Amino acid sequence: MNLEQLHQLFLAHPTICTDTRKISKDCLFFALKGPNFNGNEFADRALENGAAYALVDEEKFNTSEKHILVEDVLTTLQKLSTYHRKQSKAKVVSLTGSNGKTTSKELIHSVLSQSYNTIATLGNLNNHIGVPLTLLSITNETEIAIVEMGANHQKEIDFLCGIAQPDYGYITNFGKAHLEGFGGIEGVIKGKSELYDHLIENNKHIFMNADDPIQLEKLGSYVKKIGYSTENPQYFNINYVDADPFVQFTFEGLKVKTQLIGRYNFTNCCAAVVIGKYFNVPTAKIKAALESYQPKNNRSQIIEKNGLEIILDAYNANPSSMKVAIENLKGMQSDFKTLILGDMFELGEDAKKEHQGIVDLATSLGFSNVFLVGENFSRTQTDFHQFDSYDSFESYLKGNVPRKGTVLIKGSRGMALERTLDLF
Structure with missing residues (x-):
């Protein structure tokens, strides 16, 4: 056949x-x-x-x-998805990045679906199997397909681009994620940039954060780029207001009040705005889509429980996302703040340095009620509470549950720190 x-x-x-x-x-x-x-x-x-x-x-x-x-089932699945994508009239918007991929994808989907028949990657099915499955969910009615691409080593994004053959692309950021597989931060930049390389080679459109010096340098004088900025009038201007706790910003005279916490989610919103504007989604519908979106799946969720305000951000973690989450909590108005931090995975030889860096950051910001969970965090030099396993942490917390204020729970997926919710 x-x-x-x-x-x-x-x-x-x-x-x-x-x-x-x-x-x-x-x-x-x-x-x-x-x-x-x-x-x-x-x-x-x-x-x-x-x-x-x-x-x-x-x-x-x-x-x-x-x-x-x-001959090979996986290869057949991938080839079938590319063939199906070629037969479709749908435009493919692909995105990758170190942090914020899935939230950005959901926000873009929310905005574009206001005016188009749109499909998007389910959850984070963003690898060599998930991307083909997303493409095969395109129907005759689909006008835009939003395809998330994940990677933990070089040439993976390039391979996924070969399958999806995107018409448009966006990179959320370049951060300290999968350092072991990519070979350091320079490897991350090179690996994630494979999306832009593919789009440039095929003369396709690129969406960009024009306030990111790495993206500016990468794209240079490339003509088919559509950017957003908080300050550069050459690009579409979006102005940050605050995030205490929810992100608020303005564009074209409208104020948008989201249900997303943390300034780090501002750029995710900006991407959805500029992509929506490019595809001529009415401004009022962009605002409505972003204001109605509610985070889920352990990503920056705010949960009220027994008098506590809990920020559940336990889907994943790396040094970059951990840093901004901690800094965000520092800036929030709360009478008592607690950090529950789990190990960050796939850091290779940088693991010791990066975990110590997070501990040092928490110390410098004046946090005192901090729980560090996992083998890497348990080896750091600190006076904070340290636990080499989740079980030992759970045993301690049962008798020492915070009774007031705001709690940030963040760690890599393998730590499954959402279990902590049952203890409050």
């Missing part, structure tokens, strides 16, 4: 499943492989559970006309 024939089969069965626990009737099952599983072994179960066909890449599992043997 060639790619065109497979695409026709997909159009007849436009739901893709890769997990037999989530099979929907008449779907196509792609038997993907992982470090600890072989999807081929579950192909028969997928068919029994209602899949129309199962794509496999091992001959011994190709046992009926309902099985489709391909």
